[in-house]
Amino acid sequence: MELKIQPIGNSYSEQAIDLILNIQQKEFNIPITIDDQPDLMQIEGFYKEAGGNFWGAFVGGELVGSIALIKFDERAGAIRKMFVKKEFRGKEWNIAQELLEVLISFCRENEIDDLYLGTITVLKAAQRFYERNYFTKIEKVNLPEKFPLMSADDIFYHLKID
Structure with a gap:
């Protein structure tokens, strides 16, 4: 089976919601609902119009992974x-x-030079993954002013892209 990664838009909202809510709620018991994540209903407006993007990973036509970028400043993204x-x-x-x-x-x-992200203490594998990819842990107070905070996040990372 071949892996295919491509930008996705609103037509994939339902598949993205299924993938993400299942992982958040069932696997990690994170108390989050679709109402807390309206961006998933409007992928294009929320991510793409501001200069970011949203990608899906497909195996055999099934959406099995996702990643998104919010461009929140001239040269910074989350x-x-x-x-x-x-x-x-x-x-x-x-x-x-x-x-x-x-x-x-x-x-x-x-020309986005600085990448930031927030994650949750329970997602240990995610933290190890980011650290292996040269992200450095930063304190919440050191996040850029315009960083789009998610209420559940309690650990933050930064990567300088050269």
Whole structure:
């Protein structure tokens, strides 16, 4: 089965919602609903119009992963919606890495030099993943003023793109 990563828009909202809510609610018991994430209902307006993007990872036509970029400042962006379906995680598929590389390439092409993200304490594998990819942990107080905070996030990272 071949992995295909491509930008996705509003026509994929339902598939993205299914993927992401299942992981958030069922796998990690994070008390978050679709009402807390209206961006998933308007992918194009929320991510693309401001200069960011939203990508899906597909295997055999099924959406198995996602990553999104919010451009929140002239040269800065925030990673959002980084999720990979449990059965497709790990080195064998390498989906998270591929998604991150697509997003970083997009940043380079669009002169976004600083990437930030927030995550949650329970998502230990995610933290290890970001640290392996040279993201450095920063305190919430050191986030840029315009960083789009998510209420659940309690750990923050930054990557300088050269």
